[in-house]
Amino acid sequence: MFDYHALAPEIIIGVTLIVALMLDLFVPEHRKYLVGAVGLVGLVAAAFPLLTMAACDKLSFCTEAGARVMFDGSYVIDDFALVLKGLFILAGAISLLLSVSYVESDRYYQGEYYFLIVASVAGAVVMASARDLITLFIGLELVSGPAFLLAGWRKGDVRSNEAALKFFLIGVLSAALLLFGMSLVFGMTGEVTFEGIRAASAGLSREPAFILGVVFVLVGFGFKISAVPFHFWAPDTYQGAPTPVAAYLSVGSKAAGFVGLLTICYLAFGEVRDIWGPALWVLAALSMTLGNLTALRQTNIVRLLGYSSIAHAGFILVPFAMAAQFDDVALEEAFFASVTYLIIYAFMNLGAFGAVIAGSEKAGSGELDDWAGLSRYAPGVSVLAAVFFFSLAGVPPLAGWFAKLVMFRAVFADGADPWAVSLAVIAAVNAVIALYYYARVVKTVFMDAPPATAPIEEAVARPVAAPLALALGLTALVVVVAGFFPQILAFFGDAARALALGP
Amino acid sequence: MQALNTVLAYAEEAAHHLETDPGGFVGVMVDWAWLIPVVPLVLMFAIVFFGKRLPLKGWELAEGSMAFVAIYGVALLIANWIEPFTVEHHVEIARIGVLPGLGDLVIEWGWVVDGLSIMMYTVVGVVGFFVFTYAKGYMEGDVRFTFFFASFTLFAGGMLVLVSSANMMQLIVGWELVGVASYLLIGHWWEDHANNAAAIKAFITNKIADVGLFVGVIIAGITVGSFRFTDVLDAVEAGDSALARVGFWVGLAMFVGAMGKSAQMPFHVWLPDAMAGPTPVSSLMHAATMVTAGVYLLGRMFPFYQAEGFGDDVKLWIILIGGFTLFFTGLLALVQDDIKKVLAYSTLSQLGYMTAAMGAGAYTAGLFHLFTHAFFKGLLFLAAGSVIHGVHSNNMSDMGGLRKSMPTTYWTFLIGSLALAGVFPLAGFWSKDEILASVKADAFGLGSAADLVLVLAILGAFVTAFYMARTVYLTFFGEYKGEGHPHESPRVMTYPLIGLAVLSAVAGWVLIPGVSEGFTHWLEARLHNPLDGPLHFESIDWAVAGIGTLMALLGIAAGTRLWYRDAPTQLERDRFRIPVLYPLLEHKYYFDDVYMNGIVKPTAGPIARATNWSNNVIIDGVVNFFGATARFLSRYVYGWADQRGIDLAINAAAAAAGETGSVVRRVQTGKVQQYAGALFVGAILLVIGFLIFG
Amino acid sequence: MSFGDWITQSENIVFLVIALPMVAGAVMVVTSRNVVHAALTLILTLAGSAALFLMLGAEFVAWTLVLVYIGAVIVLFLFGIMITRAPIGRDAVRLDHRRRWPAALVAASVFAVIVTATSLAFPDTEIAEGVVRTDSIGEVLFNRFVIPFEVVSLVLLAALVGGIVLARKDPE
């Protein structure tokens, strides 16, 4: 009954974890990067089964093509799952690349560090296929648990501890809310599988207890994707945690949250869109506006990216928000939009964090003022930073514009009713506000004179570490090329869209 | 290669032939008449680019172009005299859209060869030729000798474009080209900002009037569906109702344009200032040719103004404005000390004559005066320039007694003055007489207005003679009052004087009613529906001629009475001090005294000064006021509306966003338990929201 | 059904007997001025819930609860308390915030909302008796829920590894 081909990625990653842990015991301190390498190899290896499954109908050894349903439908590998697993693995891999030079620069428990990152990725990979509440919840915990710990990884730094505690407490509380909500949903429908819930939930959309359950579930994920007002932990945590971890949180773990939200909303709660639609409308509007406005006055770049990621969560939520009114076609559009946005966002945000890591190494600080005139002594990093920041701002011809476009497109997908238009206008205004603070960073880097204290000699002397450079190059390439040929990313969103209407 | 084909191969020449189409050599000349404006324009560029390298600094090119025009013009003149003809050519330049019901709107280059245009070719060519020759000497050693002739040639080209144009668009092109040339030449000595101010004043004043021209052309063109004069006039002839509906506005607007170029009140203020330019410029542009463009336009559109129900309501305006201009500006000439200013005001007054004639329906007379005036006024300016050249001053108070030291200049100037004053048998006599006669005849039946203008015109004749006499005496008689030793100008300057003097003498004979009427014939050939009522006269109207001559003689006499004395007291006498006249009055007729105190003094004194004052204060004041207002307005608009208003709003919005940002930030207290509280509160609020609104 | 009918059912009396101490314990946990007491009274609540599970026939869950929590977690807590030298005095000031009322308000409103919702949904839905046999739990757990089961093991492993790293004292 086991379809090992389907489970191959999870199994490979699991094995990788064990191997990494074992290896960590034997490699000397200055070779710890080997553990990371193992993790990287494992992740890459785990990506291959995805490809074979995707191309199954063209492969000889491959038996059953199409979606693979297991355990009474509680675990499914369909195109959506494939795409998202791929995304998670990629995000994890890039996060590893970002980490190497960072964790080597100070006394870290490198082996365990890599181990935890890969473990968290494993959780996300599981979530992509989870089709019942329990699996989803456990996957979520596997994503979060290691993340809690990683946030505090800079043990000596009080900020890091604080980041960890805040992240942990809010995480646990939202988990409790999520569970309570799940329990209510379970009680109302008597089902834990999404199919079952969907079937049983028709007509429950006016049932207070069910609404309560759904909303609590939404809140649980709202924490994960750091949507206002469940976002407070994010900036503090990003700022305090090791920057690569922050990168992983803002992409991997956030994406995991969105996967959970997508599946549970469109599959489990597909019949009660009029509950989560409006609720998410509110969250989207709040997240975009507050995220951007607060970002305006930030002086620490990582923290600024934290708020920007909150705003982006809002943008990704916009297509959800209109789902209540949508017919099937429009629903697919919305689903496609969210997934595509998620993919593009992953690349550009990882790139942005990479640029921040490299830039902070050059400028010796993550404070915006210390970055002044960075382009004078670190042109490459500066250009990359500009590319990623403007991509985040959604300025053509960088990939970000397409994300914004599909988002707006989804809003209008089913005619332009007042709610849709108003949300679109809010989003448009926010896009402009966002441009301001992204441009502010670029302005500081390119147009201001470097401070007297700038460590120019060291910066010029020390080149960017190879893995970091690799990660930056990769993401930058994708961001630029996808800017001109968005189809290369839109393709995946397209592949995933079928899930919108349930299995 | 469609590109080049379509863009360059436009050569569908639409030749629009009217009554007669000459064949043979004349025909060839007519078909190549487009060279007349083109040659000067091309040579202008040649002068700009290569002028400095040429032995004569580009003057030869300029002079050559004028010679070409003069010869071509005269040849056409003779041919047309022998056998009148009228030909138009049109070349399509561009199609700019479709007018519903009227077809494509086409922009064309066209040249018309008929009596009117030929007359203008001749005037521009001949007078131009003399002036250019003269200028060679006058401008010798000037800093921008070459550039001067470039601009001068540009002017000639523009003027010829204007007069040769078969459609209104091209007319506008020429119109503005001469405007720019005038701007450049008035401000030729731009190191002195006064000259620049004068230049700008001229340009802007004209530009304001051009608004009228533009509007008129636009309305006419759109309504008729074509910019050709012939089409517009055909429409008039056909009684096109659409055109008739806008007829008055078209006529008025175009007349406003004409008022600008021909410096009619109240647009005349620019012309006196324009004397800041070199004298040859004043001579050719601000006396002989450019300023007559307005009159020319009225002539071109004459049938429109004469036709019932189209422009005929405008005639009243035209004749009245002409009448007032001719009289009051004439008075102004009496009190000028700057010799060029005198001539300038005289020009204004003569232009008033032409305009009034046009308003009175005296088509031939007006254009005839244009023709003769070109010669003698050109001559007068050149002669004045020669004087200035010798004396190094414009002021008559620095002159006097020059008739011995500058004989040629003196004699030519005298001839010019007499011609201007309208003394038999010089040119001015015939044309002015023609005008008086036609105004008296009142072909349009304007009644009392015509009578009023007739009176003004007759008084004007007196005033003209009066101030010319004054000028001659103050300049050439009495004692020399300036420094240095005045000397006659070189030949290159005196020969043109002589040439023009001859023309000033004989030019009038081309139209002697009952004797030689060639002039009338060329011009009438072009008119579609010859006027009912006398356009020209079989015989001289002796009454009018008599009165006119009498007035002229009176004026001269009065002038002689006052200023013919070679005494050092000449200047005082210029202030009309009685004592000098007193003995005369005592010894002779006492009514002289009455005459003086009653007429001359008030006329030449207070009234003129009042007019002068009103001119300088009120009208200039108005002009300056508008300038100042615009400046003030602009400062306000820019300073407040733009820099404060709009920007402030924008920046305020931005700042507001920032402020909100820094307020919103405060929510992020850093206290984890408050975050937790937000978590729960948010959740509960969502649920409650549903329980309430759901 | 009315409260009268409800209270007359024997098992409900048992329920009350179990539930009231639970609540009392819970109140102690969040109000006690003594950290250790708080930790110990939590045991009371947990034990009560275990008893309720037994009433509901969820034997395996009940005993797991007892083992895992009372056996392990609470001990862990006590260790934590010792390590962090949490104040074991009797001064609430340093244990609680001054602003209790907003918190109470939030908690109360959550309670109100939940209770209204559930009461509307299940006015008087009976719970049927019946005991679940452990082997059937095992069967389902290792067939249908094997993936979460494996994954949760990873969670524990990660928590273990990471927890050690963070909690251990670094050699200077």
Next chain:
Amino acid sequence: MIVNQFLVLAALLFSLGIYGVLVRRNAVLVLLSVELMLTAVNINLVAFGSMLQESVLTGQIFALFVITVAAAEVGIGLAIVVLIFRNRSSSNIDELDLMKW
């Protein structure tokens, strides 16, 4: 024996937990309150399970998973608390506001 009585009990515990989380300053106490909330969830799950007979197993297994995860959370949480205490020699979470705004 009706399901709602369990639900009400659970709600009560849950709310008390929330209260504790919000008012307690000591990190360990906050964790204890979290445990209360999770217990409430368990009661819910089991009660629902036995309410709808056919999926009684699902409910209980869910509860089992929750218990396990709760244990893991406690481990993580205490580790972090210990870490913080070691750096600041205090485990009062309201003193942690280095990062804000």
Next chain:
Amino acid sequence: MSWFETGWGLSLTVFLPLVGAFVVMAIPKARERLVKSTALAFALASFGTSVAVTVLFDFGGAEKFQMGTDLTWIPAIGSRFHVGIDGISLPLLVLSTLITVLSIVYSWNHWPEPHNPKAFLVLILLLATGMAGTFVALDLILFFIFFELVLLPMYFMIGIWGDRTMIRPPGFKREVETRLYAAIKFFLFTLFGSAFMLLGFLALYFKADPHTFDMIALAEAGRAGVFAGAFGGWVFAALFLGFAVKVPMWPLHTWLPDAHTAAPTVGSVLLAAILLKLGSYGFIRISLPILPEQAQDWAPVIAILAVVAIIYGSLACLAQTDMKRLIAFSSVGHMGFVMLGIATLTDIGINAAVIGMVAHGVITGLLFFLAGSMQHRYHTREIARLGGNQKLLPILGGILAFTVMASLGLPGLAGFWGEFMALLGSFNPLEGLSLGLFRTAMVIGAIGTVLTAGYLLWMLQRVNLGEPPDEWTGKDLHDADGFELAAWSPLVLAILAIGVFPRIVFGATDDAVVNLVKSAFGG
């Protein structure tokens, strides 16, 4: 040459500069000469292809889109790589490629601080692609991309090489460098507008059946009345916001003076010559054909704003003390004439708009070149401090005078046709539009020409004429050098050629415009 006429010609014209940008990036900074010549080579190649396109263009059928292609681009959202040119876009395309070449030629040895030619040229080339692309795009999304592509390079150009004097903008607490303020202001304004423009595009896409971004198909739908009613009104408003900011129309113009003043010479030239045209071109190419009904509703508004811009711009110019800023404000007025022409919705008016765009591009571009060169020599733009330029730098002064004459709409030079025909068109606008309003607009516009002449001649007098102030006497101010003349003479020639023989532009536009108006408004 069939491959050339089936899309390759246009694609090369558009993307050669982009390729050039990447090539230049690859060249090490040190090899400055190579960098320059490479950039110039690519720009010239692009210009050459555009000329070839012109030669192969079928002017007989100028109303049809030619040389185009229609390829799959983003199937996921139904957007295609659909390009083509007709008589309206052709002149603008050629203009944009030409200006690019001239900018590079001019920059050859005029480098604003900080030097760094490599980066500067890369930006110019990027701009070139954006500008040319906008004029050939026939797919809304494609159009949007190119439309926005110009933002980043211009932002950096202004922000890095811009004017460093300190100013205190209204509502600001402290002083900022002009370049920084201007750069972000330009960026925000434009992005704000285009965000709403994008919303409009999407609304159109979903309203059309079948959904499409294709301009031609949408135009047919618009003719069929698919976008009638309030919906269309909102969409038009959104598009209006996007285009009006770019034009710029009063009162959305305030970014323009700052941007033009702050930008380095070449930046100002490109801004004035091409970037402003993107907006007005958008109106002609998108708003009018796709939303004819709403265009007629909005025409009076546009006309009023245009007239306000004409008068307002001129008055503002009279108050300027800064030469470059004066020229910048003159753009407001001139674009006002363009918009007035468009507002008439007649073929005459739109012809006027197109030639007005071309003429303004050539003339104002040249003016900014000159202003830049003068600043390069005098190190100031203060009109008060300048004077006697004609005497100090005869050639430069002469060209300046010539250009000023062209700019004030002298007949026989390029500027005249746009102005005069805009007035001509507004005498009888499309039937249904208020005659009174438009004829008043005509008169006011005509008065505007007077004001224009006023401030330009006044500027000329203060800058060019008179005796040079003492501070310049004795300074060795070298007159226009070879590169400058090389960059300017084509523009001078263009001004003359278009002025004397407007057929150069009308020959291409007329059929296209007539067809556009007929199909959109049945005019």
